[in-house]
Amino acid sequence: MTNSELKSFLDEKVFQYNTLDFIESDPVQIPHLFTLKEDIEIAGFLSATIAWGNRKMIIKNAHKMMDLLGNSPYDFVMSHNEGDLERLESFVHRTFNGLDFTSFIRSLQHIYKSHNGLESVFSKHQESNSMQKSISEFKKVFFEITHQNRTQKHISDPMNNSAAKRINMYLRWMCRQDNKGVDLGIWKSISPSKLSCPLDVHSGNVARKLGLLTRKQNDGKALAELDSKLRKLDPNDPVKYDFALFGLGVFEGF
Template structure:
């Protein structure tokens, strides 16, 4: 396919999968249960953090966590104390356990109390390349309170080469202005044009199959290569193509 044919193909697939039906089988349904900005942010961040493995299991375990938090994640975070730990004490999702979750909740409280909230600590600078700095700034603030070393592994670092797929997915949820009602678009301090497409096995394999990603490793360099290519198709909304790449890989088995 030439450029115009490929753009038309990807636009069609993005439109096909970027609709409300997508929510039913995706972890983004968790923050969609809430209306308050802070509830959406915290539920979204925790859902994205837990988004590895089977999607049904991810949804079930994140729903369990929301239940343990009284389905009021912001209130739970802001009022969290040692006495509240028993509510999450036995929680576990894959390698993430209650020790990690205790730290996550305390760190989120610190961010809202002392750093202006999640949107503020993620605010990008002037260029697309600053997306790495924005994530690293968030990561630095998130890790500033006492925690066990083991808890750091659940917080990806692009500076160490990670594609930071789950963080970029969370950012897409919060920032992207979506007229289909899937992504929230409740953050205005970051431009959708700066968003980096969440790169995982499915989107990476499809992108390579289409010839829009050449790097074999699914790391930060690959994520940025894909980002710049997708901006050629839509400079204002490059991450809409996450729907196309993901849908082609998961639902259509495009590379088989």
């Protein structure tokens, strides 16, 4: 396939999968439940954090998270007391448990009280064509208060060669200006041109079959390789191809 043929093929798949129907089977539906900016970004962050494993279970547990927060995540984060946190202790999604959940709530409160919110933290340390340094710096801020050591594993660090799939997906939700209504695009301080594809088993395998990726591991180096190829296909909105790679892998078994 030539570059122009590949671009045409992938653009067609983006058109096919970047539709409102996509929301029904994806955890992006959770932030769509809310209208307040802070509710959207907190709901999205927590849902993206547990977005690994069975998709139906991810969505079920993300809904459970919102229920435990009284379906008002920002209000809960800002005004909870220690007694309120006790009801979170029963939560579990794979290795993310109630201790992690309460630790996340405390860190989120710190970010909104001391750092002007999630968008403000992520928008710092941007590079010309990457958000990976910003993600690494975000992790430092997130864990600068007292926390459970075990909880650190639930936020990846690209500076340690992680592909940081879940946070890159979260940034796609928050920053990508999507005229189809899937990605929410509520953060205007980060250009979609700097976003990276959420690289996982499905998108990685499809990317290799299409010649977009040669590296065998789905790590930070692979993400940089994929980024360079996708930015050539669309410099302004490279992460739109996540819909194509994901759709081809999950829905078509490509």
